[in-house]
Amino acid sequence: MPTLAELEREVARCTRCRLAQGRTQAVFARGDPTSGLMVIGEGPGAEEDRQGLPFVGRSGQLLDRLVAEEMGLDRGQIYVTNIVRCRPPGNRDPSDDEVAACTPYLEAMLELVEPAVIVTLGNFASRFMLGTTEGVTRLRGREYPCRGAALVPTFHPSAALRGGGGEILAAMRADFVRAKRCLLAADRYPGGPGAGPAARSAAR
Numbered sequence: 001m002p003t004l005a006e007l008e009r010e011v012a013r014c015t016r017c018r019l020a021q022g023r024t025q026a027v028f029a030r031g032d033p034t035s036g037l038m039v040i041g042e043g044p045g046a047e048e049d050r051q052g053l054p055f056v057g058r059s060g061q062l063l064d065r066l067v068a069e070e071m072g073l074d075r076g077q078i079y080v081t082n083i084v085r086c087r088p089p090g091n092r093d094p095s096d097d098e099v100a101a102c103t104p105y106l107e108a109m110l111e112l113v114e115p116a117v118i119v120t121l122g123n124f125a126s127r128f129m130l131g132t133t134e135g136v137t138r139l140r141g142r143e144y145p146c147r148g149a150a151l152v153p154t155f156h157p158s159a160a161l162r163g164g165g166g167e168i169l170a171a172m173r174a175d176f177v178r179a180k181r182c183l184l185a186a187d188r189y190p191g192g193p194g195a196g197p198a199a200r201s202a203a204r
């Protein structure tokens with residue numbers, strides 16, 4: 001198993017799918033890989049492609065605000081990535097073959113980071129991670145066991161930014177409160193006794 005740094009170097013050179021042709025750079029992840037919380041979106045947008053970091057545009061600002069307000073964590077205390085690591089042109093959904101080409105990277109990241117809680121943002125990430133065709137409106141409001149973690153599906157921040165009468169934002173707030181509860185229950189909330197890397201390796 002490569003380290004995260006090795007994996008990131010491999011992703012930077014990746015040409016496994018056509019998205020490599022249109023990218024400025026691959027977008028691996030941001031935040032703390034020892035965090036108990038992994039947030040998974042769909043794919044990089046224009047700003048993410050420019051900066052090489054996920055969720056740095058308007059959606060990312062809203063994500064960071066909700067995590068701070070509802071979970072008490074700052075942006076450096078969570079680990080954020082996407083289903084695909086290169087920007088789909090025109091922000092279209094990634095195609096099945098593009099997702100399949102990028103999945104081994106996500107699988108490796110999940111194994112290396114070992115999150116206790118996974119928050120999926122929007123239909124695309126929630127459906128993929130849960131292996132269902134059900135939409136996030138139906139899926140959200142509970143947590144699901146997934147790869148040894150509790151998976152909490154919620155709306156994509158872009159849905160809240162598009163409007164929705166505040167209902168989407170209220171639902172997202174409730175989902176992040178749920179994610180905090182799951183992190184506490186797993187003893188992986190930052191500052192808690194089971195949270196740090198030392199405590200984690202001692203527990204292995």
Ligand code: URA
Nearest residue numbers: 041042043044054055
């Ligand atoms: N939307 C996503 O799904 N991912 C990003 O990184 C940015 C916007």
